[in-house]
Amino acid sequence: MKKYYLSKNYVNLSNAGNKAKTDIEFILLNRGFTNIGLRQTCIKNELSGFILTLMGVLKACISISEGSWLVLQYPLKKYFLFICKFARLRGGKVITIIHDLGSFRKGRLTVSQEIKRLNNANCLIVHNKKMESWLKEHGSTSTISCLEIFDYLSEKSPKKIIDADPSFNIIYAGALSYKKNAFLYKLEEYVRNFKFTLYGSGFDKELLRGNINYNYKGFVPSDELIATADGHFGLVWDGDSISCCSGIFGEYLKYNNPHKTSLYIRCHLPIIIWSEAALADFVKDNNIGICIDSLEQINDILSGLSKEEYDAMRSNVVEISRKLSQGYYVSKALGEVFCKVGEGELIKV
Template sequence: MTQYYLSKNYNVLNNAGNKAKTDIEEILSKLGYKNAGLPQTTYSNKIAGFLITLAGVLKVLFTISANNVVVVQYPFKKYYSFVCNIIHLKRGKVITIIHDLGTFRSKKLTAEQEIKRLSHSDVLIVHNNRMKEWMESQGYTQPMVCLEIFDYLSPSVNNNTHEPNQKPIKVIYAGALNYRKNKYLYSLNDVMSKWQFELYGKRFEEDKIKDKTLFKFKGFVPSDQLIEQVSAHFGLIWEGDSIHTCSGDLGIYQKINNPHKASLYIRCNLPIIIWKEAALASFVAENKIGVCIDSLEELDSILSSISAESYNEMVRNIKEINKKIASGYYCKRAVENAESLLQLT
């Protein structure tokens, strides 16, 4: 059995989605997988990117043979069904790793269309049990494996100490900061007094904040640099308009999705604050690496009541998970489990 992955053109590498995909390519390469397409490129020109990716897909016709296994990362633009058909035509097998579901993220596919498309895969690697259950509820019948959490490769190391009794308690958020995307950020003034918010990203609309002393806007910082520099107590995962619950399309998506920023926070050795209804909340709770909340209104009382012993235990546990995601542990395990489910003839 020869094992392959399929690379493509990535127009930017500091995008969270592309970072996750290029990390998986690197992990697969270390596992002995070969690239079935053309070498990875980073052309920003859309036409050049389209042609290079298409040429890589067509190269699969001449690379794959019977009983070969190809890992395809999803979504793969317009090529996904086509490349799966090519692999099956050559009597190979497809393992698909899901990054995003169009039914939720882009709203460009119905659930029925997405299930039909993903049914081209022989084995599917989904984010977590919630996503697996959703796939099954929509009629998906192929074998599935759960990733649990995304790995995050980086040579950077965070050696900053986070004293639990240090005041103010610092919470960071890394991501989209504009009012339209995350309106909740601009309502936090009403419910926070015992902690300070540090924001990393672009398009923060500072003029909409009432009390600026509780906010520190750090701007966009590349992830490798962020991992080294951040000195805080927690990383927040929250989406939507409301401080009371994760709302809107992205809030609903949290119920089945593994946000890549969780892995970034872990690489920063930051315990996680996450919505109780989020799919990743069970991972946080089971591994004792953070706190799960119903509403951001709770944070003042919750953060001030965490003992030094409890916080230090979270940090110790985070450091153990950090070692795993820095080494590609979760991807390796999921791919090996997926391989064991393939029926090769």
């Protein structure tokens, strides 16, 4: 039985979404899958990248054979339907790993259009149980397996925690502009008995009133962040409110797995996450952090956290980090989906 995946041109490898996709390609390669397209490239010229990806897609369509399995990573723009239909014509089957649902964030597809598109895949690997339920409620007919959390590959090792400073340091990495995450600026009056360190682009210090507990580090590549991050928690939050994750991005948190969560874990940082986020269940079940209803609670929660409680979370994070570094969760999800379709011998975790 032949197992394939399709590589493509990635314009920007520092992008979180592309990092997740290239990690999965590497994991698939090491689990016995073969790249059916052209080799992975990183060409920033849009026309050249388009041509290379198109050539890879055409090569894949010609090469796929009866009884073979092809893993696609979604979204794949205009090529997804074409490849799925061609694979079916040639007797192949498609497993689609979902990274992003366009009907949620960008609105370029309606929900019904996206579900109809995804139903062209035989199997789906989705972020979590809440995304699975949402897809089924809206008409998904594919066999589904859940990822739980994105793996995160890096050869870098985190720093050892230093306990000389009695106050906690919370790290936030991501888009820092007021337009994208206004909560960062509204949180200032509540950052009292902890430090708040920000990594990313677009931060406007002029909008703050000078809280000395804020520390802006600028954009740092993920490998460097893993090696240098000096903190106690990683914050998973989005939107313009500190009382909940509001707006489009807040609603999306109820169903998706933010890649930054995996980055924090690879930094050996326990997680602070909105209690209604889909990943809150994973954080709670594995005791790797704290689930909160509002950011206004942070001071009181941290004040009541014992060293023993924190050390237990940190220890669990280190174990999950080890799994993320080895591609455990992608491998497990693939194994589960193959078992569901009666071909469990095709991959071992």
